[in-house]
Amino acid sequence: MAMEHVLHMKGGVGETSYANNSSLQRKVIMEVKTLLEENMVSMMSNKSVKGCWKIADLGCSSGPNTLLCISNIMNIIHKINTKLNNGKSIFQIYLNDLFENDFSTIFKLLPDFYQLEKEKNDAECFINVTPGNFYGRLFPNNYIDFFHSSYCLHWLSQAPKILVKNGEPLNKGNIYLSKTSPPSVYEAYFKQFERDFQYFLKLRFKELALDGTMALTFIGTESHDKIISVQGVLGMVLNEMVQEGLVEENKLDMFNFPTYHPTEEEVRQVIEREGSFTLQIIKTFKMEWDANLQKDNVNYVVDRKMRGEFISKYHRAVFEPLLIAAFGENIMDVLFSRFAKLLTQLIEFETLEYTNIVLFLTKDS
Amino acid sequence: MAMEHVLHMKGGVGETSYANNSSLQRKVIMEVKTLLEENMVSMMSNKSVKGCWKIADLGCSSGPNTLLCISNIMNIIHKINTKLNNGKSIFQIYLNDLFENDFSTIFKLLPDFYQLEKEKNDAECFINVTPGNFYGRLFPNNYIDFFHSSYCLHWLSQAPKILVKNGEPLNKGNIYLSKTSPPSVYEAYFKQFERDFQYFLKLRFKELALDGTMALTFIGTESHDKIISVQGVLGMVLNEMVQEGLVEENKLDMFNFPTYHPTEEEVRQVIEREGSFTLQIIKTFKMEWDANLQKDNVNYVVDRKMRGEFISKYHRAVFEPLLIAAFGENIMDVLFSRFAKLLTQLIEFETLEYTNIVLFLTKDS
Numbered sequence: 173m174a175m176e177h178v179l180h181m182k183g184g185v186g187e188t189s190y191a192n193n194s195s196l197q198r199k200v201i202m203e204v205k206t207l208l209e210e211n212m213v214s215m216m217s218n219k220s221v222k223g224c225w226k227i228a229d230l231g232c233s234s235g236p237n238t239l240l241c242i243s244n245i246m247n248i249i250h251k252i253n254t255k256l257n258n259g260k261s262i263f264q265i266y267l268n269d270l271f272e273n274d275f276s277t278i279f280k281l282l283p284d285f286y287q288l289e290k291e292k293n294d295a296e297c298f299i300n301v302t303p304g305n306f307y308g309r310l311f312p313n314n315y316i317d318f319f320h321s322s323y324c325l326h327w328l329s330q331a332p333k334i335l336v337k338n339g340e341p342l343n344k345g346n347i348y349l350s351k352t353s354p355p356s357v358y359e360a361y362f363k364q365f366e367r368d369f370q371y372f373l374k375l376r377f378k379e380l381a382l383d384g385t386m387a388l389t390f391i392g393t394e395s396h397d398k399i400i401s402v403q404g405v406l407g408m409v410l411n412e413m414v415q416e417g418l419v420e421e422n423k424l425d426m427f428n429f430p431t432y433h434p435t436e437e438e439v440r441q442v443i444e445r446e447g448s449f450t451l452q453i454i455k456t457f458k459m460e461w462d463a464n465l466q467k468d469n470v471n472y473v474v475d476r477k478m479r480g481e482f483i484s485k486y487h488r489a490v491f492e493p494l495l496i497a498a499f500g501e502n503i504m505d506v507l508f509s510r511f512a513k514l515l516t517q518l519i520e521f522e523t524l525e526y527t528n529i530v531l532f533l534t535k536d537s
Numbered sequence: 538m539a540m541e542h543v544l545h546m547k548g549g550v551g552e553t554s555y556a557n558n559s560s561l562q563r564k565v566i567m568e569v570k571t572l573l574e575e576n577m578v579s580m581m582s583n584k585s586v587k588g589c590w591k592i593a594d595l596g597c598s599s600g601p602n603t604l605l606c607i608s609n610i611m612n613i614i615h616k617i618n619t620k621l622n623n624g625k626s627i628f629q630i631y632l633n634d635l636f637e638n639d640f641s642t643i644f645k646l647l648p649d650f651y652q653l654e655k656e657k658n659d660a661e662c663f664i665n666v667t668p669g670n671f672y673g674r675l676f677p678n679n680y681i682d683f684f685h686s687s688y689c690l691h692w693l694s695q696a697p698k699i700l701v702k703n704g705e706p707l708n709k710g711n712i713y714l715s716k717t718s719p720p721s722v723y724e725a726y727f728k729q730f731e732r733d734f735q736y737f738l739k740l741r742f743k744e745l746a747l748d749g750t751m752a753l754t755f756i757g758t759e760s761h762d763k764i765i766s767v768q769g770v771l772g773m774v775l776n777e778m779v780q781e782g783l784v785e786e787n788k789l790d791m792f793n794f795p796t797y798h799p800t801e802e803e804v805r806q807v808i809e810r811e812g813s814f815t816l817q818i819i820k821t822f823k824m825e826w827d828a829n830l831q832k833d834n835v836n837y838v839v840d841r842k843m844r845g846e847f848i849s850k851y852h853r854a855v856f857e858p859l860l861i862a863a864f865g866e867n868i869m870d871v872l873f874s875r876f877a878k879l880l881t882q883l884i885e886f887e888t889l890e891y892t893n894i895v896l897f898l899t900k901d902s
Contacts (some may be wrong), residue, residue, distance in 0.1 A: 301666040312589040
């Protein structure tokens with residue numbers, strides 16, 4: 173099955189939906205908001221927009237985060253626009269995600285969103301949806317003034333082709349890069365990321381208007397050999413389930429997680445080699461896997477078990493459709509309950525955190 | 538409940554869905570295609586589009602008709618564009634319908650649609666969705682080059698407020714205009730249509746680019762006193778069900794169908810009074826309520842029972858969400874099976890046909 177049919181957050185607004193399990197992504201959006209506020213003014217000083225700002229959010233997913241993101245961006249640009257005496261701010265928003273994304277949950281939130289925005293700013297906004305794969309063209313040339321993407325570009329267009337040696341897959345027993353992966357596996361992953369990210373940059377350069385800006389946030393890593401990853405922990409659980417006969421060994425061997433967490437240096441390298449954009453800012457910030465649980469529960473004692481379960485639950489909302497396609501629906505409950513348990517143990521002696529990379533790129537005139 | 542929450546075609550792709558019961562609407566689209574082919578060239582001779590044609594389909598509904606419509610329009614404009622040596626045709630398509638419309642059925646058809654379009658023409662197209670009520674703003678000023686709307690504008694923004702006299706509603710026993718309705722009921726309906734259609738024209742005039750064109754098709758009528766309407770027949774069935782205690786009389790009295798089928802003269806009148814647009818063409822064509830059944834079944838003997846059931850079934854896909862909100866879900870099966878039965882009887886001695894009105898309007902420079 174093609175990646176774009178299985179890669180989507182869990183739809184709806186139920187207990188296990190992405191809409192209800194995306195508070196970490198919300199925290200990331202709010203961190204990036206501060207960076208946007210600090211840096212957009214200077215990057216936009218050359219920008220002249222006649223009539224209407226065209227803003228696209230790539231990989232918008234579904235639920236309240238989608239609109240939070242857009243609202244933040246409109247507020248910031250509205251302030252800049254007012255300062256520059258450009259007249260009334262008018263926005264055309266394009267929310268993009270894959271064809272199978274649950275857009276209808278967003279549509280149901282729109283009437284209230286329009287009402288709120290109307291009360292807040294003297295600005296007009298027109299919201300559109302552009303379904304499709306961002307590793308392909310989405311807009312005409314020189315069209316979008318501001319591209320935004322949060323927590324998407326660590327997803328590859330497809331899993332890398334991992335080599336097989338003497339009938340054994342080189343990354344046997346793993347579903348992602350791990351400490352035991354040979355260099356050729358790392359290479360296959362990096363090549364896939366490089367190809368995808370370069371292609372993404374080429375496409376967006378065509379679609380971005382002159383003096384346009386692109387703000388991208390995704391999960392990176394400090395280094396490839398020390399860091400423990402969510403995919404690594406999931407791999408351990410799946411391995412254990414293979415040993416117990418709950419998962420077919422062949423399925424585990426064939427599955428490679430279609431994500432890559434690059435280092436800051438790798439990102440710089442790809443941008444420079446591709447050559448279209450000016451890299452204005454690159455920053456990293458760390459965030460514990462359960463950063464938002466602690467904040468949400470400031471008055472409660474949060475024990476390790478709660479933390480493990482929390483991390484497991486929100487990752488399930490992100491990964492489940494993909495894992496169902498690879499391993500079948502019936503092992504999901506066991507997989508994620510064991511995942512929670514293993515996390516509970518790991519929390520004791522490992523620092524479980526994401527390294528987030530934020531980029532500001534401009535298409536200079 | 539607000540109209541826009543209950544007014545949508547029946548979603549999904551099941552046996553009773555709109556996607557599977559819209560062959561009459563398809564026939565209308567194909568009739569209008571011929572008119573578009575005959576008239577677009579002359580209307581577009583002044584039109585200069587730099588880069589990208591922006592086309593909006595208002596009330597696009599859901600299912601294969603949505604994309605058929607868009608495909609027809611792109612083919613016609615592509616031919617004109619090639620003739621005028623305007624270079625490669627590039628289209629940005631905006632599919633509009635209410636927030637509750639089943640857009641996800643369209644999204645699932647898009648990958649194949651893109652593939653087919655790619656093979657057919659040397660043209661590029663980018664498809665977007667713009668959810669919202671077309672009795673409100675949807676696009677920035679001077680933005681859209683071509684507006685299209687098929688089988689939507691007979692829907693009012695709300696049912697007219699029908700007067701009550703001595704505690705009795707003036708349109709008692711009816712759910713729409715009927716032979717027994719007093720003039721004040723006709724007036725209330727016409728006023729609502731006039732207000733809505735005028736407002737629609739004002740909004741679209743702002744959004745249409747200079748030398749842009751608007752092609753509108755909707756259900757009209759030859760006259761208000763002779764013609765039998767679908768709503769009228771449904772009203773008879775509901776009346777019968779009130780007599781038998783299956784429907785509360787109060788519910789029938791309170792319900793007024795939020796549609797209006799204007800005469801050609803009324804349409805001309807509203808356009809002239811509103812004054813923004815140049816009416817280039819106005820045409821009417823008739824179509825039997827089961828026009829498409831006869832065509833689909835050219836080798837079979839089609840009896841009256843089949844015809845009645847066919848008409849009932851596809852109207853159910855259109856009206857059911859609205860009627861459920863008014864009368865509850867549990868009477869739907871009985872309502873539509875009696876509707877089919879009554880249609881079977883009426884077919885014998887009445888001409889059951891729609892009068893379709895097609896308009897071409899331009900915003901002249």
